[in-house]
Amino acid sequence: MKLKTRRRILTGCLAVLTVMAFLxxxxxxxxxxxxxxxxxxxxxxxxxxxxxxxxxxLPRALLAYLVGASLALxxxxxxxxxxxxxxxxxxxxxxxxxxxxxxxxLNLGITFSFFGFSTQSLLAFLASLALVLSVYLIAxxxxxSSTESLLLTGIAxxxxxxxxxxxxxxxxxxxxxxxxxxxxxxxxxxxxNQVSVIFICLIISMSFCLYLARDLNLLVLGDEMxxxxxxxxxxxxxxxxxxxxxxxxxxxxxCGVIGFVGLIVPHAVRLFVGPDHRYxxxxxxxxxxxxxxxxxLIARLVFSPAELPVGVVTAxxxxxxxxxxxxxxxx
Amino acid sequence: xxRNGRAKKTTKHNFxxxxxxxxxxxxxxxxxxxxxxxxxxxxxxxxxxxxxxxLGKPLTLKNCPRRIIxxxxxxxxxxxxxxxxxxxxxxxxxxxxxxxxxxxxxxxxLIDLNLEKIRALRPDLIIGFRSNPKNLIEKMQRDGxxxxxxxxxxxxxxxxxxxxxxxxxxxRPAQAKELVVRLNWQLExxxxxxxxxxxxxxxxxxxxxxxxxxxxxxADSFLSHVLERARLKNVASSVRGNFLVYNxxxxxxxxxxxxxxxxxxxxxxxxxxxxxxxxxAFQRIPAVREGRFYFLDENLFSRFAPRLIEAYxxxxxxIYPEIFQEKP
Numbered sequence: 133m134k135l136k137t138r139r140r141i142l143t144g145c146l147a148v149l150t151v152m153a154f155l156x157x158x159x160x161x162x163x164x165x166x167x168x169x170x171x172x173x174x175x176x177x178x179x180x181x182x183x184x185x186x187x188x189x190l191p192r193a194l195l196a197y198l199v200g201a202s203l204a205l206x207x208x209x210x211x212x213x214x215x216x217x218x219x220x221x222x223x224x225x226x227x228x229x230x231x232x233x234x235x236x237x238l239n240l241g242i243t244f245s246f247f248g249f250s251t252q253s254l255l256a257f258l259a260s261l262a263l264v265l266s267v268y269l270i271a272x273x274x275x276x277s278s279t280e281s282l283l284l285t286g287i288a289x290x291x292x293x294x295x296x297x298x299x300x301x302x303x304x305x306x307x308x309x310x311x312x313x314x315x316x317x318x319x320x321x322x323x324x325n326q327v328s329v330i331f332i333c334l335i336i337s338m339s340f341c342l343y344l345a346r347d348l349n350l351l352v353l354g355d356e357m358x359x360x361x362x363x364x365x366x367x368x369x370x371x372x373x374x375x376x377x378x379x380x381x382x383x384x385x386x387c388g389v390i391g392f393v394g395l396i397v398p399h400a401v402r403l404f405v406g407p408d409h410r411y412x413x414x415x416x417x418x419x420x421x422x423x424x425x426x427x428x429l430i431a432r433l434v435f436s437p438a439e440l441p442v443g444v445v446t447a448x449x450x451x452x453x454x455x456x457x458x459x460x461x462x463x
Numbered sequence: 464x465x466r467n468g469r470a471k472k473t474t475k476h477n478f479x480x481x482x483x484x485x486x487x488x489x490x491x492x493x494x495x496x497x498x499x500x501x502x503x504x505x506x507x508x509x510x511x512x513x514x515x516x517x518l519g520k521p522l523t524l525k526n527c528p529r530r531i532i533x534x535x536x537x538x539x540x541x542x543x544x545x546x547x548x549x550x551x552x553x554x555x556x557x558x559x560x561x562x563x564x565x566x567x568x569x570x571x572x573l574i575d576l577n578l579e580k581i582r583a584l585r586p587d588l589i590i591g592f593r594s595n596p597k598n599l600i601e602k603m604q605r606d607g608x609x610x611x612x613x614x615x616x617x618x619x620x621x622x623x624x625x626x627x628x629x630x631x632x633x634x635r636p637a638q639a640k641e642l643v644v645r646l647n648w649q650l651e652x653x654x655x656x657x658x659x660x661x662x663x664x665x666x667x668x669x670x671x672x673x674x675x676x677x678x679x680x681x682a683d684s685f686l687s688h689v690l691e692r693a694r695l696k697n698v699a700s701s702v703r704g705n706f707l708v709y710n711x712x713x714x715x716x717x718x719x720x721x722x723x724x725x726x727x728x729x730x731x732x733x734x735x736x737x738x739x740x741x742x743x744a745f746q747r748i749p750a751v752r753e754g755r756f757y758f759l760d761e762n763l764f765s766r767f768a769p770r771l772i773e774a775y776x777x778x779x780x781x782i783y784p785e786i787f788q789e790k791p
Binding site: 180302 | 572574575675676677678681699701702704706707708709710711712713715716742743744745746747
């Protein structure tokens with residue numbers, strides 16, 4: 133099958149499935165609602181079902197979609213950047229930094245809010261950016277090639293931050309459940325503020341990415357080859373790093389560490405549409421959103437009205453599906 | 464579960480007496496010696512008490528424990544109530560009530576028990592609670608340390624049973640009984656006043672503030688039991704389990720009439736309340752509309768200890784001021 137045909141099929145599937153998933157996300161929940169109820173509630177003066185629909189289900193579905201899209205895009209960028217199939221949005225320590233920030237806020241007990249964002253999200257965001265920035269600055273001074281040094285420094289710094297996170301969780305045993313819940317990611321408190329921030333971040337990053345997609349294709353060939361083909365390697369690398377980090381940090385601060393999306397969605401999409409980043413980035417973004425939307429739907433329905441961390445679902449359903457994809461490909 | 468050892472008394476034999484020597488010979492001949500041996504043995508071990516803890520492990524105490532280690536803050540609180548302050552030789556760093564006792568050795572936290580320290584304190588009784596990790600408890604048991612673990616407990620009655628059993632374990636049954644009677648009297652006096660309340664109010668209890676989700680207590684938690692006894696209907700009691708994250712849309716459907724916020728201080732209570740008031744989706748919840756929020760002190764409500772009764776009394780007094788103000 134030609135790549136073009138494959139892309140068309142994938143476009144069709146994504147469109148249909150995304151619409152269906154959004155409709156289901158609006159229809160299903162801990163409170164039983166029917167289509168007619170939802171429809172009449174939407175146009176009525178204001179009642180509980182309208183509250184549920186417009187203030188809970190809709191922002192939650194959108195946030196899940198946008199975060200999934202951001203993580204998948206970030207993962208795609210970094211896998212290309214490092215030319216390493218194991219790269220994911222959190223490889224430079226964005227998640228470890230965010231976890232440390234979030235757990236720190238639990239331990240300190242300080243609370244302030246800024247534009248309706250909780251202390252926890254703010255500290256998570258700042259700590260995440262700070263950690264990645266320090267990784268970058270340290271790696272720049274290294275003697276090795278910059279990507280290798282960056283990768284290894286990122287892993288080491290991530291481990292260091294995780295150690296401190298564990299220490300803090302451990303010192304306050306009573307906040308253990310809460311911390312673990314955050315660490316596995318959840319959209320339980322999604323609201324419109326978060327949706328708007330992630331949306332803006334994703335749109336900006338996406339436009340940069342599409343503009344620079346060709347350069348990322350060149351980077352995959354190696355830095356020397358890329359610069360001889362006229363790519364301003366250093367600048368392009370920096371821009372991509374900033375984009376990937378911002379996407380990861382914003383996502384993590386909104387909803388905790390949701391693993392796996394940024395790792396497998398780019399791979400799965402690559403199996404369908406090939407390694408050309410011009411298409412890969414678009415399709416990975418759209419599929420990542422769809423994947424996380426469905427995962428969150430499962431997370432809030434399985435033990436309803438109790439909630440499950442969505443990270444559990446992404447791994448539990450995503451991993452077998454991914455193994456199946458790989459295997460089918462080989463056979 | 465607790466069996467008292469039988470303390471049998473034997474008559475003293477004067478073996479120097481020739482008649483008794485004859486008697487002894489006869490006794491051997493007629494097979495009395497085994498009986499005699501048993502009687503002697505029961506004299507030697509007569510004082511020992513045999514217990515079985517909630518994990519099914521037996522524990523034999525020869526004497527009243529003099530060197531007790533507590534592995535959980537609520538255990539420490541009960542021990543102190545039983546007047547065992549001088550007997551406690553080790554406790555956790557979370558044991559902070561009535562005040563942090565600096566003189567007693569700290570043997571770690573709930574999870575990170577320091578086995579070396581525990582051993583060095585030469586305890587003759589170690590009391591654990593369900594929050595301690597099983598593998599450490601088992602290790603201590605394998606090493607021959609006198610460990611006793613309490614596992615069960617959700618209701619006030621379970622708490623009373625816990626206190627009484629702890630009293631038997633530490634040779635303070637009278638004090639334990641007295642404490643239980645006092646607590647029970649306190650409990651009953653509140654419940655008698657609540658008897659006039661006909662309909663249960665629907666309540667939602669939330670913990671921790673809103674960091675990662677709407678944390679609440681499920682049907683299996685003792686907090687849910689406290690709510691039941693305060694004649695409140697815990698809206699999250701449809702879910703089994705201890706602590707869990709509750710779905711926001713279900714909360715809207717549940718329409719709780721009051722919201723209880725468990726937190727550390729007034730400031731975090733204010734913040735949590737403001738968070739509820741800000742949520743546009745919650746505006747139709749009766750508790751939010753009428754501003755019926757109650758502050759529950761985390762320190763008071765988080766431990767399965769005698770203070771729970773006081774917590775219960777305070778909670779009911781706040782929710783039903785009309786009933787409790789009538790009588791001076």
